[in-house]
Amino acid sequence: MHLVIADILNKKELGFISRILDQGEFEDGRLTAGKVAARVKNNLQFKKTDDNRKHLNNTVIKALNGSDVFRSAVLPKRIHRPLFGRYESGMEYGYHVDAALMDKPNTLRTDVSVTVFLNDPGDYDGGELTIDSSLGEQKIKLPAGYAFAYPSSTLHRVAPVTRGVRLVAVTWAHSYIRDPAQREILFDLRRVCLGLTALHADSDEAGLANKTHTNLLRMWAES
Template sequence: MLILVPKALEREDLSTFRGVLDAAEWEDGASTAGANSARVKSNRQLPTDGEASRRLGARVVSALLANPAFVSAAIPLRIFPPLFNRYDEGDHFDPHVDNALRGDAMTGARLRADLAATLFLSEAEEYDGGELIVEDLYGSRRFKPAAGDLVLFSAGSLHMVTPVTRGARFAAFLWLQSMIRGDEARGLVHDLDLSIQDLAPRLGRDDLDIRRLSIVYHNLIRSWGEA
């Protein structure tokens, strides 16, 4: 799965976030990297146990769970507390794959990382470089969207952030465990939901075919979903 969710964070929230991030104290981003990715990672991030990280992270989760496009694609069961990073000139994150399991030292929560997401908090014109590149079945896709947009992709995908050559790139990043483990099954459920959303305004929610598709959609989640 690899999709762009536009306006996952609204403008008024972006202004608040940037005010906090511009004034924050940052630490070496290697502190949350796995054994392999730490060797290819050069950036900074907010301390994970800091008040700013937790407060902004809670706001990100609230915004995502209220976003129909995100919920339809991710079908989230558990969301790891979002983290925040910045890439200054020369910073980068070479090709890597995220760890399959994530643990939160503060809460003790653990989850299987089915999906990863990057929420862009800088406008594209604020920095050069800093593109997110994700490999999927169709090759490499490059992302440098507007502030507030989110890229959602399989946590098992090879991905990287190209070197920043001007300015600073701010982002939130997170992992989640989906109610549906498999990418293919989750993609089929997402496609069906999109079809229902497309047809319903034209046919009406009470249309018999729409009702049948809705029944199939919910039964697929029941069949493939996890407790």
């Protein structure tokens, strides 16, 4: 399931992040890439050693956890510390699949990848998050504050930036539900539950839908 989530970050949060990134230092993005991905990665990332990094991480993770849509769709057990990427003119990230395991020794399995856009599409040309799918390339370029979530097993790239600067936060979630098809079923059913409850909260149909969602979650969730 590919999911656009609007307004994960509000204007105040975006301004806070922007000020820290403007004042901080960036380093070669290949430092956090695996051997295969490093061959096709050409970007900059906010330094891990910056004193403000913790504040940036907390802002993004708190915003994701505060989104009903994100929680319902992703069902996150753990969220990886975000990486803050900067793509200047000529920079790109070629086709790759995100690492399956991160954060050794406290290993996190990556089930869902998330890109949070930190500046507006008009600030740069190119730089589309490009998903390889059975329908061909799907290009994603969203307003500041929006997030795009997709299975971490997806082959994807960031197209070359030809003008301006692209700023993003990227992170990964370890989901209680490993299977993306099961996550999609639960997310669809959750929306059915909300719709039925809004129309007839006391109806048998609303109760049955909520029961089914709860029991499927119980059946499929990994503790």
